[in-house]
Amino acid sequence: xxxxxxxxxxxxxxxxxxxxxxxxxxxxxxxxxxxxxxxxxxxxxxxxxxxxxxxxxxxxxxxxxxxxxxxxxxxxxxxxxxxxxxxxxxxxxxxxxxxxxxxxxxxxxxxxxxxxxxxxxxxxxxxxxxxxxxxxxxxxxxxxxxxxxxxxxxxxxxxxxxxxxxxxxxxxxxxxxxxxxxxxxxxxxxxxxxxxxxxxxxxxxxxxxxxxxxxxxxxxxxxxxxxxxxxxxxxxxxxxxxxxxxxxxxxxxxxxxxxxxxxxxxxxxxxxxxxxxxxxxxxxxxxxxxxxxxxxxxxxxxxxxxxxxxxxxxxxxxxxxxxxxxxxxxxxxxxxxxxxxxxxxxxxxxxxxxxxxxxxxxxxxxxxxxxxxxxxxxxxxxxxxxxxxxxxxxxxxxxxxxxxxxxxxxxxxxxxxxxxxxxxxxxxxxxxxxxxxxxxxxxxxxxxxxxxxxxxxxxxxxxxxxxxxxxxxxxxxxxxxxxxxxxxxxxx
Numbered sequence: 001x002x003x004x005x006x007x008x009x010x011x012x013x014x015x016x017x018x019x020x021x022x023x024x025x026x027x028x029x030x031x032x033x034x035x036x037x038x039x040x041x042x043x044x045x046x047x048x049x050x051x052x053x054x055x056x057x058x059x060x061x062x063x064x065x066x067x068x069x070x071x072x073x074x075x076x077x078x079x080x081x082x083x084x085x086x087x088x089x090x091x092x093x094x095x096x097x098x099x100x101x102x103x104x105x106x107x108x109x110x111x112x113x114x115x116x117x118x119x120x121x122x123x124x125x126x127x128x129x130x131x132x133x134x135x136x137x138x139x140x141x142x143x144x145x146x147x148x149x150x151x152x153x154x155x156x157x158x159x160x161x162x163x164x165x166x167x168x169x170x171x172x173x174x175x176x177x178x179x180x181x182x183x184x185x186x187x188x189x190x191x192x193x194x195x196x197x198x199x200x201x202x203x204x205x206x207x208x209x210x211x212x213x214x215x216x217x218x219x220x221x222x223x224x225x226x227x228x229x230x231x232x233x234x235x236x237x238x239x240x241x242x243x244x245x246x247x248x249x250x251x252x253x254x255x256x257x258x259x260x261x262x263x264x265x266x267x268x269x270x271x272x273x274x275x276x277x278x279x280x281x282x283x284x285x286x287x288x289x290x291x292x293x294x295x296x297x298x299x300x301x302x303x304x305x306x307x308x309x310x311x312x313x314x315x316x317x318x319x320x321x322x323x324x325x326x327x328x329x330x331x332x333x334x335x336x337x338x339x340x341x342x343x344x345x346x347x348x349x350x351x352x353x354x355x356x357x358x359x360x361x362x363x364x365x366x367x368x369x370x371x372x373x374x375x376x377x378x379x380x381x382x383x384x385x386x387x388x389x390x391x392x393x394x395x396x397x398x399x400x401x402x403x404x405x406x407x408x409x410x411x412x413x414x415x416x417x418x419x420x421x422x423x424x425x426x427x428x429x430x431x432x433x434x435x436x437x438x439x440x441x442x443x444x445x446x447x448x449x450x451x452x453x454x455x456x457x458x459x460x461x462x463x464x465x466x467x468x469x470x471x472x473x474x475x476x477x478x479x480x481x482x483x484x485x486x487x488x489x490x491x492x
Contacts, residue, residue: 012085014075015043019464023364026050031090034074040090041074046083054084057152061086063128069121071141071151091149093142096201100137102420102455104378105204108237108273114148115198115243116266121150122194123259126187133185135193136174137200172216173206177224177250188252191262195247195255196228198266202244203234204422224250239269355484356382357426357440368438368488369427376418381448382483384416385468386428387437387476394435399487401437402479412473413466414451430490439476439485447472 012018015032021042022029027050030043046054054076061073075087093099096114100106106114118140125132132139132150139152172180176192179185199207207228208219227250231241243265249255256262269275349359350368360370376382389398390407398404405412415428418440430436443451451472458464475481 012043012045012079015041015087018043023367026053032087034087042088042090044086044088045079046085048081048083051084054086057086058084060125060130063130064125067121067124067128069117069149070125071149088151091141091143091151093144093146095138095151096140096142096148096197097137099142099146100201100204101423101425102417102452104420104422106201108202108240109270110146111198111202112240112243112266112270112273114146114201115194116263116270118148118150118194118197119191119259119263119266121148121259122187122190123263125150126190126259131185131187132190132193133179134171134174135190135197136171137197140197172219172223173208175223176252177227178252180220181224186252187258188255191247191255191259192249192252194262195244198240199228199231199234199236199244199248202231202236202240207231207234237269237273239275240266240273243269351438351486351488353438353484353486355440355482357384357438357484357486360426360428360438360486360488363427366431367427367429369425371424372418372426372440372484375422375424378419378422380419381443381445382417382419382440383414383443383448383451384418384426384428384438384440385412385476386415386430387412387439388430388432389435389437391434398435400479401439401482401485402477404435404437405473405476412468412476414454414468415466417452417455420452430488433490436488436490437485438488440483441476441481442483443472443475443481447475 012032014035016035017033018030019032020028021031027044027046030045032041032043033039034041058073058076061076064070065072071088071091073086073088076085078084105111122132122135134152135150139150141149141151143149174193174196176185176189179189196207208223228248231244232238236244243262246265247255247262256265349370350362352359356372356374356376358370358373360368363369387401387405388411389404390409393404393407393410398407404410411432415438416426418424418426426440428436428438430438451468454466458466
């Protein structure tokens with residue numbers, strides 16, 4: 001049974017060659033071809049009861065039609081079963097989150113250049129009366145030449161100040177303090193989220209680290225009362241660090257007044273990231289952000305933050321899956337994997353694994369996520385793969401991946417390159433029924449380089465193919481290549 005069939009979606013009038021790309025908290029994403037002219041498109045099918053998110057995205061599209069740097073909506077409608085859908089051009093480079101996870105941080109110059117384009121796009125969106133409210137790496141898509149595009153306005157609202165009483169879908173780790181506090185939030189909340197996104201781009205990880213639901217209360221307090229770790233301490237050059245500090249100031253009044261001002265500052269530091277910004281803003285924070293002084297404002301923030309923890313906990317529980325991005329089915333999105341392992345409602349692990357591959361938890365019908373027992377160093381050459389046992393070996397009860405990989409009709413697929421990000425998160429998508437081996441293996445440099453290139457090529461393909469070649473299968477036939485592995489039996 002295909003992914004399209006299993007989702008209950010057989011076809012969409014006017015579109016063909018639907019290929020499953022991934023699931024988010026509100027929708028399922030497919031690549032497809034427009035029947036009239038063969039144009040490659042992304043087809044977003046909203047889940048039942050997600051009409052509000054679909055309506056927000058549709059309203060935002062009406063205001064943002066033709067705005068440069070924002071993914072346009074080509075079409076929208078309703079399926080016979082009542083689910084809403086939206087169609088956009090297929091953006092070839094995948095999400096910014098995918099890029100960071102696979103290939104590591106961008107250079108300071110790349111970060112500033114990308115940030116200036118996003119700030120300009122935000123400025124135009126704000127001028128059109130739309131605030132994004134959920135800006136994060138997974139909601140930025142990369143086109144040719146790594147040109148960024150803002151995507152997913154399903155949490156957007158009008159430019160008029162609003163509060164969390166509307167239960168907007170936000171991602172905690174990138175949300176501005178005033179959003180979490182329930183205070184009025186305007187376009188400067190988007191600038192804060194962009195600042196944190198750029199810090200993640202420049203360092204390869206969210207500034208606050210991985211999400212830990214057990215530590216939600218102190219995390220919310222830190223976001224609202226202390227602010228993010230200083231970007232200079234993370235090795236970001238002085239000029240770019242100063243811009244990020246101002247963009248992520250706790251008080252909205254201390255941030256850039258609009259996206260145009262932030263874009264101008266980023267353009268200046270794109271050429272000289274070590275130099276301080278030319279405008280020398282009086283409101284900019286010092287080079288090393290101190291603990292907040294015990295002023296009436298900071299005392300108010302701590303009081304509000306403490307009161308906001310319970311509300312944020314409820315909000316997070318309600319929207320944590322909602323806020324996850326759609327994307328490549330074989331990626332290990334850090335937000336997704338960390339959330340999956342933290343959700344107590346998932347129960348015990350699906351499987352324990354040996355070596356560096358830790359326990360895996362079932363995420364949805366097809367996805368399994370977890371964390372490596374230790375992060376992969378970028379000098380290592382590990383690849384996560386999945387091996388689907390051939391029918392004969394499955395019936396024989398084969399229990400070693402190095403045996404299964406050489407079996408008749410076996411399938412072997414790349415899943416993730418953990419060493420490219422120096423991360424721990426891992427994710428596998430296992431569609432077919434039968435016996436699967438989820439593995440982490442070490443490869444020689446030439447084979448590893450080839451797999452990196454394949455990952456890049458698949459990110460630009462509307463029909464990605466993650467199967468491996470004979471030399472890689474030969475490496476996997478040697479049990480010494482395996483660092484960790486487990487077995488998952490999927491029901492027929």
